[in-house]
Amino acid sequence: MHKKNRVCVISILIFPLAAVILVSGIAAASSETEALDTGAASMQLEGGTLGDVPFPHRLHQENINECSSCHELFPRESGAIRAQQKAGALKKQKVMNDQCIKCHLARSSAGKSAGPTKCGTCHQR
Numbered sequence: 001m002h003k004k005n006r007v008c009v010i011s012i013l014i015f016p017l018a019a020v021i022l023v024s025g026i027a028a029a030s031s032e033t034e035a036l037d038t039g040a041a042s043m044q045l046e047g048g049t050l051g052d053v054p055f056p057h058r059l060h061q062e063n064i065n066e067c068s069s070c071h072e073l074f075p076r077e078s079g080a081i082r083a084q085q086k087a088g089a090l091k092k093q094k095v096m097n098d099q100c101i102k103c104h105l106a107r108s109s110a111g112k113s114a115g116p117t118k119c120g121t122c123h124q125r
């Protein structure tokens with residue numbers, strides 16, 4: 001084999017290898033972002049005797065950048081609010097008052113888009 005040909009063969013072998021490494025690197029990076037579990041698009045929260053509260057989860061994720069603005073009080077799990085309340089780690093109506101209503105009031109008085117603040121608009125029987 002001529003020297004020139006040998007260089008050619010080596011580069012033919014190395015190039016696909018480099019390409020595979022590059023592509024798998026990109027795949028790993030994008031699967032990290034895809035791995036964020038955003039949960040259900042909408043859900044029904046337990047609201048006691050006044051009735052349950054339909055909650056548009058995705059709409060909030062689109063409007064509020066920080067997951068922690070809600071999930072600092074309870075983990076990202078279905079039924080987490082009730083579970084924390086039963087364990088004594090969270091007072092009843094704390095999420096409602098300190099997060100839901102607080103944010104809606106603050107935003108509407110700042111002239112921004114906001115959700116309901118009246119009992120019967122959230123609680124539905």
Ligand code: HEC
Pocket residue numbers: 036037038039040041043045055057060061064065066067068069070071075076077078079080081082
């Ligand atoms: C405005 C409040 C709010 C924001 C912001 C929010 N969540 Fe949630 N999330 C909730 C509530 C309420 C529940 C239901 C808890 C329960 O059932 O007790 C929930 C539940 C979940 C669940 C479990 C439910 C399921 O369907 O699997 C996941 C996962 C989740 N959230 C992920 C996220 C991520 C990721 C973000 C940020 C991109 C986010 N959440 C932002 C309020 C919020």
Ligand code: HEC
Pocket residue numbers: 045046047048049050053081091092093094095096097100101104115116117118119120121122123
């Ligand atoms: C923005 C929506 C929203 C509004 C407005 C709202 N609530 Fe709630 N409420 C909730 C959510 C969500 C829960 C469950 C989470 C919690 O306990 O913090 C809840 C829980 C409750 C509970 C506890 C039920 C239980 O058995 O655990 C009571 C009582 C209650 N609300 C009464 C009211 C009253 C009275 C008003 C009007 C003054 C009102 N709520 C307005 C969303 C709302």
Ligand code: HEC
Pocket residue numbers: 053054055056059060063064069070095096099100101103104107113114115116122
């Ligand atoms: C950090 C701010 C923030 C928190 C916390 C928050 N919301 Fe909202 N909410 C919004 C904003 C902003 C909108 C208006 C979105 C839009 O229509 O553009 C909204 C809208 C809504 C709507 C009306 C949706 C519609 O289709 O018009 C409901 C119902 C609602 N929120 C319930 C809740 C409940 C229940 C909680 C607590 C578990 C909560 N929100 C917590 C900011 C918040």
